[in-house]
Amino acid sequence: MSRSEDIKTFLLKRRARLNPEDYGFSKNNRRVSGLRREEVAQLAAVSASWYTWLEQGRDISISPAALTRIAQVLRLTDIEQDYLNALVFGSGSSRRTHDEIPREVMAMVDALDPHPAFVRRENMDIVYWNNAAKTKIFDWSSIPVTDRNSLKLMFIQDDYRRRLNDWESAARHTIASFRAYYATGNHPAAFKSVVDDLMARSAEFRTLWDYHDVSKVGAGNKDIFDDKGQLRHYTYTSLEVENNPGMFVIFYCQRVLE
Template sequence: MSLNTVSSNKTAKSHNGSERNYDLNQFLLKHRGKLDPTDYGFSTYHRRVKGLRREEVAQLAAVSVSWYTWLEQGRDISISIEAIKRIGKVLKLSSDEQEYFEATVFGTSYSAHNDIQLQDELKQMIKALDPYPAFVRSENMDILYWNKASEQKIFNWSSVDDLDRNSLKLMFLNPEYKERIPGWSAAAQSTIASFRSYYALSSNKPRFETVINDLLLRSEEFKRMWQEYDVKKTRKGKKSIIDYSGNLRHYSYTALKPESMSDAFLIFYVERE
């Protein structure tokens, strides 16, 4: 599956033609020109232009040089909002600048993209389940809220960038997480199968497609496994995790759908002997 096969993924549209292309080009040129390469560990020796080079922005944002070059040139490309947000972080854009950037690329703003709101009562319930690990995860596998036991026994999600705080992304992009999952390949295939099931049924497909397209850009392992088309919902099961002390722990887990939320699950773990 190529990046372009997720048909509803946003494509950089040419509104007002060359004017839009010029605006995007100048915006990105000026912002990368403001940056100090030494802040990112790059040498300024033999550097003919101010700021970061295109290939340096691409490297820091985890996108290909070709893709970033095409983006800067204003060409029609298919690219994920996650990649646009990472580029914005590299360029140190303010919230208003990021909103402008997204609107220029996509023709609209993603700033308030259907955020899931958690009720205080649900947060209190998750906290009260401690010492059992419990967390809320959306259908596209974004991690939305968790208790202290989850942080200590499953994974400290606060240690990763909020754009990568997603179970499927962690499975493929986070080396620490991968090392803590015995039988990683089978676990990864199962995670993809569950993700694909909910993706097919969801009425909010763009939320899933930002994850898919970001992973297609960043993980060859995901590209290969995504081609297998495994489908299987996972509402309960067993999982083994190597804890932070190096001990192998075995859990049973259950996913429950809160009555007030149609697109998220409360997931809790119970340790098995």
């Protein structure tokens, strides 16, 4: 898992998804799907050699304007373009993260009970939770510390997997968010250890990881079976701790379906 390899794979897969006819090119005589490298270069007004070097992950000089034009040709979403910018230019952040959880953050998470809430790092490690989260979401204290990670839980914990009403959708969304956080994160080794572990332990993860989806949603809905087997419908929100970048409080509020 390296940034140069991520750039290469991301651009290749996004290029392959495009329909040449949408850009005025013929689909005939193509050995692979999507646009050719030289076609992307032509549409983005850059040289074919330069774009090839970019897609190969080489260390080249890149202007933000040129990368924006490429993103437009590839029809990237705003989140995908942010992801590509972070891979190419770096996160642009010199903020330091702190390992210690602020006491006021723990107090807030505890005070949110009976609503589930927990603290998660940017690589999706779960580091603190209240009692409601333990009973209604998952009991992280029952598993090894090294497995207390939202992405890992999707693939290596059958108990957690059974609690999700739509596992595949949740798994793909979690992977896509993980990729987005990885691109902007300050500690690549923390992300790499998660990926390496899952690559060795889960064939399903290897398959979904290869899709190279990227997204980041700070709020949404999720349906989860609690420890009694009751299906609960939640709206969740993610809030970053201002004085501790890379640390997030995740808060669940039960919603009533009409």
